[in-house]
Amino acid sequence: MAKKLMKGCEALGEAAIQAGCIHFFGYPITPQTEVPEYLSRRLPEVGGVYVQAESEVAASNMIYGCAATGVRVFTSSSSPGISLMAEAVSYMAGSQLPVVIVNIVRGGPGLGGILPAQSDYWQATRGIGHGDFRVIVLAPSTVQEAADLMIEAFDIADQYRNPVMIIGDGIIGQMMEPVEFKKREPRKLAEKNWAASGAKGRAANKIHSLFLDPVKLENHNILLKKKYDEVEKNEQRxxxxxxxxxxxxxxxxxxxxxxxxxxxxxxxxxxxxxxxxxxxxxxxxxxxxxxxxxxxxxxxxxxxxxxxxxxxxxxxxxxxxxxxxxxxxxxxxxxxxxxxxxxxxxxxxxxxx
Amino acid sequence: MQAIFSRPKSMSTTISHYCPGCTHGIIHRLIGEVLDEYNLKEKTVGVAPVGCAVLAYNYLDVDFIEAAHGRAPAVATGAKRGRPDLFVFTYQGDGDLASIGMGEIVHAANRGEKISVVFVNNAIYGMTGGQMAPTTLPMQVTSTCPQGRDVQTAGFPIQVAEMLSSLRTDAFIARVSSHSPKNIIEAKKILKRAFGYQVSGRCFSLVEFLSTCPTNWGLPPKKATEWLEQNMIPYYPLRIFKTPEEGKIL
Known part of the structure; x- marks a missing residue:
């Protein structure tokens, strides 16, 4: 594919499509609104689904529901919106769902400003929401790298059944640079036999993070920790x-x-x-x-x-x-x-x- | 010998944790029967709420997603948009749907998501032990309105079916009750019609079930049934509020 001059936000949207993700649920917030804008016109062209949610709370719960059925899905937001998404991120980590979240960080705290910042490093790398979990966080420094990481992020999410965040500052989202959507060797991924996709010829699948028995919840957390150990071994960049x-x-x-x-x-x-x-x-x-x-x-x-x-x-x-x-x-x-x-x-x- | 009564295939054999006299079990069974009658067991995804019915997935033997408190309509939106071929329903209580999840239910209904919502209204928070709900009746006593619900400070109970019926988007919206055999038979007919609108890809549907909570109302089951009939039905009338054929018929 030839190089194209694209805004970072648009490149992220196109990279998702190139990665086979044609489902997007989001909400406008500066400086990432170009992601939903781009996808609202691009996804119908490829037979995909674009939904403008009523809030970031809803958007993140929509990607939770969509990922639970085994479908590749992503959302995009910026700092205050990511705070609202924290709830669902915790549930998705607990239920081990693969999703990709784009976070084009703006200055804070509170409503803060709309210009580039890296002030959500703690939020991103320390789990975002409640509970003992990690989100895989990738930080590009060019639009090309943003596209490359975005394409791979879906495979990483699927491999570890875990949310992956692409974190950029407003410059990465807003800057125009030449970008090429490179074909890459997909990772070997297991079938999503855990998905809630209709119990045809198998026992019913339950996507849940509730473990009322403390022994079971501790075992669940031990299992998650083993997964994060694998992530730490394999995915450092x-x-x-x-x-x-x-x-x-x-x-x-x-x-x-x-x-x-x-x-x-x-x-x-x-x-x-x-x-x-x-x-x-x-x-x-x-x-x-x-x-x-x-x-x-x-x-x-x-x-x-x-x-x-x-x-x-x-x-x-x-x-x-x-x-x-x-x-x-x-x-x-x-x-x-x-x-x-x-x-x-x-x-x-x-x-x- | 011909079997004339059996457990619906869409239900498991797990014994439920619901209190004696609670009607969640009845409503679960109606869902199981309707799923069987439409032959949906293998293509259904249920979305469970936070509340007493959080463990609904242990009793209904279909694929399930457990949602965060109030978010079931958003989760169901994601599931249905991702896989429009699946039958997707949510099961939500009044704290879940009418309080913390009000935004999600209004917008799912307004977008006309092709999902079905089973809304169980027992006028109280059950799982946390009997606190005031948005649906708690005026002067009804709960652990967080010990003097009774004061409408001057807590407002009037929210009539969800009526409120959602005011939206312009096509929908099927009805209120039924689960407190007597006669009402249960009627409720099943309406639930079946509601699910049918999704099966045919027609529209959003919501059935509000009036339900008892003997434990948190502090009443024996029989008295709870009477309390529902005497206090809830006058405030929450049983009827079809909206159909896609006729638009708004409220």
């Missing part, structure tokens, strides 16, 4: 940038912020200052080991986020106190320029670690 030669400092950043940091690294390269970048792509499972090893080659670490400091907690868990960790963050929709990041880097490098 990250990019190491400029790590081939010696570097003084390691930046850890993800999404759009990582992309800005790459420009900062190039700018400092001209002044013979060598900086490397570790970019987590899977925010859960978090690539702790990769970051620990990359940090060991540096004297110090700088975490850069579009938040007041959320992912930094995972970096601390990764580095385990072996290196000093600094933080630079902007929030509320403010996005630092590469030069601003350079200034921060120079300020840190000027001090003895």
């Amino acid at each position: 990250f990019e190491l940038y400029n790590t081939q030669k010696p570097y003084e400092l390691l930046i850890v950043a993800y999404g759009t912020m990582a992309r800005i940091c790459k420009t900062s690294i190039a700018l400092l390269e001209e002044e013979n200052i060598s900086i490397a970048l570790a970019r987590p792509i899977s925010l859960y499972p978090y690539p702790y080991q990769a970051i620990k090893e990359a940090a060991r080659k540096a004297k110090q670490v700088l975490v850069v986020e579009l938040s007041m400091g959320q992912m930094i907690e995972d970096v601390r868990l990764a580095v385990e106190g072996e290196r000093p960790i600094h933080f630079y963050g902007r929030s509320g929709g403010m996005v630092p320029s590469p030069e601003e990041v350079c200034r921060e880097l120079k300020r840190i490098l000027a001090k003895k670690p």
Whole structure:
């Protein structure tokens, strides 16, 4: 397929269709409204189903019902809407349903703003809703990567029978970039013999997360934990940038912020200052080991986020106190320029670690 | 020998947890009979509520999805839109449907989702132990309105069938009762008609069942039946409120 110039939100919608998902339930919210807009005209062309729900609460429960029948389905929202979806996400994790959720994060808390932010890292990576569960969270830094991850997200969701979130900031959703929908080798997936799709020639299937017997509920949680252990073993993704030669400092950043940091690294390269970048792509499972090893080659670490400091907690868990960790963050929709990041880097490098 | 009475194939042999005198069991059985009569057992997906009927999936032997509190119509929307060939029904109580799930039921009905809703109204929260529901009658005593429901602060009980009938979208909406053999026979006819509208792909359907809750009403079963007849039916009249053939007939 040839490259097309597309907005991130539209590319995410098209990528879902390319992944064989033609069912979408959603609700308008800035800055992701282009996803439902695109799909409301595109899905009827491919024989799919587009439903505008009455709320994010309803949209997320609709994808719960649709996924329960064994049909590929996704929804899309932004921060306040994701908070409303948290209820159903917990039920879907508990009932082990494969769904994909796009989260184009905007500034918060509360109604916050509509500009790019990474302030929902905790919400996304710490389970979103009530209960002992995890959501697989993938963070693209380009529109192309958003499309690639989106296509694979459906396979990942099906393989682990678990919600998968594609998390981007408003820039990923709104920016136009060339994108190609690549054919990829689908994963080997088991049949959905667990689905509630009519009990023809088999015992009835019950999609549920209620276990009144504490022994059974604990066993259920142990089963889920084993699944998350598999996810942590198999699905860690990250990019190491400029790590081939010696570097003084390691930046850890993800999404759009990582992309800005790459420009900062190039700018400092001209002044013979060598900086490397570790970019987590899977925010859960978090690539702790990769970051620990990359940090060991540096004297110090700088975490850069579009938040007041959320992912930094995972970096601390990764580095385990072996290196000093600094933080630079902007929030509320403010996005630092590469030069601003350079200034921060120079300020840190000027001090003895 | 010819069998003239047996357990519906769409029901399991599990003994229910419902209290003596509760009519959930009767309503379950009517659903089982109607599913059998339309031969739907192998293509049905039920959606269970949060409330006393949360374990409905243990008693009705068809595929089931357990919904979060009040969300059954949204869950059913997703299931039916994903697989329009399936027969999808929700089973919801008055706390579930008329309180926390009011948004979901109104919009599912308004979109004209081709689903069927069994709405059980016993004027109280059963599972949590007898608190005031949106359907609790004026001056009815519950654990959270110990002086009786004060309409000045809690408003009047919501008449769900009437309210949903005001929507313009085609639907079949009726209220029946489960408190006497005569009413149960009538209720089955109406339930069968309601499910038929989905079988033929015609429209959304909802049947509100008046139901007893002897445990939380603090009445023996026979007295509870009388209480329903004397107090609930005058406020919640039994009738067909809307049909797709005639539009609104309220």
